[in-house]
Amino acid sequence: MGDDQYHYTGLVINRLSFTFGRRLDEPHSRIFNSTDINLVIPYLDKIDLVLVMSVEPGFGGQSFMEDSLDKIKILREYIDKNNLDCLIEVDGGIKTTNVEKAIDAGADLIVSGSDIFGKDIKNQIDKYYKIFEKKSLS
Template sequence: MAIQISPSILSADFAHLAAEAEAVADSADWLHVDVMDNHFVPNLTLGLPIVESLLKAATLPLDCHLMIEDPDRWAPAYAEAGAGSVTIHAEAAKAPVRTLRAIRSAGARAGLALNPATPVDPYADLLGEVDMLLVMSVEPGFGGQKFLDLVLPKIRRARELIRNSDAAVWLQVDGGVSAETIERCAEAGADVFVAGSAVYGEKDPAAAVDALRTLAERASR
């Protein structure tokens, strides 16, 4: 597995997003953008206009995680704007296959996210429709939460399902990922890691990304 790190700008300085994106440009693989609508999750962050502006400034591809109601309506627009990856929540999508295909048709990688209490097995048949499966390791809505160890068996199960399928699917984990937890996630089978405060809460975000990658690569061998 090729380890990838996707720093979350949810923990960055919103007044200087371009500079915060540049701080990890040479070390990270993606820039994770948490889109929250204060309906699907109890928080309001940013939307398509900010993403469009960030696309003009960031050199890393944007990994847009839509924690919103009605992703079937809104998700394709993020792909059309230029996001490299667009992830929708299984709990919110009413027509996930159609929406995932629309994301791909617009030129982005399509992701499907599962909340901590959502089992992975019911979505095994959709693996051929996704490029990435996101297992949430906190309840979505706020950064800085403590990692939920109860999701580790689900990460292992997700990796098993991916391995047994013909699909080339990345397995992402998001929530409480840090130097203390990333090895457990990698050992369980994750290969894409979202880290917010563990990157932007450090004095040197780039060095923090490098350190997380080293830990994950070691654990995944």
């Protein structure tokens, strides 16, 4: 194989600490908004990451779908209850105005693109840092 694959994102937080790339050579799964969460749960002990899409994939700048929070909560409860080593990543519609909801629901990794790169990048990253710092202290 030879090539390392990375999942590059606008901004990722891992247990509220930042990183800017993630290797994809470990098994992972993606849940679209229309995916029945019960189809994924039996495999959580076999994967290291589950990606919850909080928009319909295809283009940036979409609004966050609030019902994805229920999926994150169900995943977090199951992962914690069964002491699994599986991270929950959320991608789509993440903004400084809703990122706390995703964290509170149980997300480990947060992806934000348009909210950072569509504005003053440094200012937006500073806003996210302040939110993540606050959440890590609570």
